[in-house]
Amino acid sequence: MNVSRGSSAVASPESPPPPAQVPGPAAAAAALSTLVVDLQARGLRVEVPLERRSGGAGPSDSGMLWVGGFPITVPTDNAAAADSPYVLKAEDDGYAIFEGSQRLASASTQQRPRFYDLRTDDGIPYWKIGLLHLDSFASTVVQTCSYWGNDDQCKFCGIGVSLDSGRTIVKKSPEQLAEVAMAAKELDGAVDATLTTGSSNGVDRGARYVARCGHAVREATGLPVEVQFEPPLNLDVIDEVADLGIDSVGIHVESFDPKVLAHVAPAKARTGIEHYFRAWERAVARFGEGQVSTYVILGMGEDPEITVEGCRRAIDMGVFPFVVPIRPVAGSLMEDVVPPERDYTERIYRRVASYMSERGMDSSVPKAGCARCQACSGLQSVQAVLQIGPRPGQIPHAV
Incomplete structure (x- = not known):
């Protein structure tokens, strides 16, 4: 049964739980793109080892990694990065970008x-x-x-x-x-x-x-x-x-x-x-x-x-x-x-x-x-x- 938002109808006890909402490819790509662009603007706090460039020419004061498959250099060693809402954390099988407790994207790092x-x-x-x-x-x-x-x-x-x-x-x-x-x-x-x-x-x-x-x-x-x-x-x-x-x-x-x-x-x-x-x-x-x-x-x-x-x-x-x-x-x-x-x-x-x-x-x-x-x-x-x-x-x- 389709139930519109705000309806008082409820599912019967025998009904299966509604399926989880999975974003389509376009929505997922848009969310990941927004994250990539925002990381370059606001920087990234880092809780794991990460290869970085410090000072001088090139992508300086930055960490180098892949986020959701995209290569990215992101500020990690400046004032903006220190206040960034984003943090790179370790997981059991790799790394991920988090905002608070919310996992936003998988990541892999350059050693x-x-x-x-x-x-x-x-x-x-x-x-x-x-x-x-x-x-x-x-x-x-x-x-x-x-x-x-x-x-x-x-x-x-x-x-x-x-x-x-x-x-x-x-x-x-x-x-x-x-x-x-x-x-x-x-x-x-x-x-x-x-x-x-x-x-x-x-x-x-x-x-x-x-x-x-x-x-x-x-x-x-x-x-x-x-x-x-x-x-x-x-x-x-x-x-x-x-x-x-x-x-x-x-x-x-x-x-x-x-x-x-x-x-x-x-x-x-x-x-x-x-x-x-x-x-x-x-x-x-x-x-x-x-x-x-x-x-x-x-x-x-x-x-x-x-x-x-x-x-x-x-x-x-x-x-x-x-x-x-x-x-x-x-x-x-x-x-x-x-x-x-x-x-x-x-x-x-x-x-x-x-x-x-x-x-x-x-x-x-x-x-x-x-x-x-x-x-x-x-x-x-x-x-x-x-x-x-x-x-x-x-x-x-x-x-």
Whole structure:
């Protein structure tokens, strides 16, 4: 018998209990996506061992894990995380995310990579040359930048913090990177390599050297490689990078809002957003649609409409807009910025993800790099909702 809400009718003693309400795939995917995005906004308290990045460039002051199958880096070591309603707890057969007594999602964690315990012949610890971001080998090949320490310094950046703390070396050689990347692949299952660099004053802005390093890694390991650099002054340099067999490139505009870009990254603003589009056009012609990506950082005061329109324009030319919330870096000029709330990032994610889905672009397209990994963004989880749950095999480490 169907009983409407508020009816006084009751089941007879012989009637079986009503079945438990199980959310459908769309509702479950939406709840998980909301959790992923909120974790990146509010952080996570941790009661179990968890591999973390502390300070400096990259996903700093963060834990690395999979939540409900989605890779995620989440703040664990800042003020927001200390007050987070979410906590990672151990279970009999693994881990889970809880809010109070309510279990929200299963989780699995990254343990300390085994290659971190090795050293080069001249005594440099492997972890000072490259790190494992979940399943991606990553390194900043030149840990200096022509903008650092002057009026051009990008306010969100922490490239010099890592170096000052002694957690890395100034310049990694192609041979060192190939050696360490091979260990990351063989000992810890790295599936790609992501190499970035500080910007130089040369016409190539550092692209040639990071590409040489990427070529060495690819030749030694067979891993797909992404290299990241600023738009070269001479766009022919992009062809040189492609000729070295690099799989994907990241050319990061950071913000499509020119006012925000001028404030947070003055040198990038002088390069000009239109020069980024020209560089992307050249890169897409060589690397293919979806193999060129750009970071788009949320929470720096940007105009949402300008941001979404910039993402749409990039998508139309085959560029993957990797939309992320700002992750304040201790020691950077924006260390005290509060990350944007979930409602804000989620609204932009939905609009961008919807357009990406229309154009057939998702995280399965990039061969390597941040857009392949997706852990620093909630975009993948939002796109899964639009697809009524993730496609089989698309999301790794489902638990």
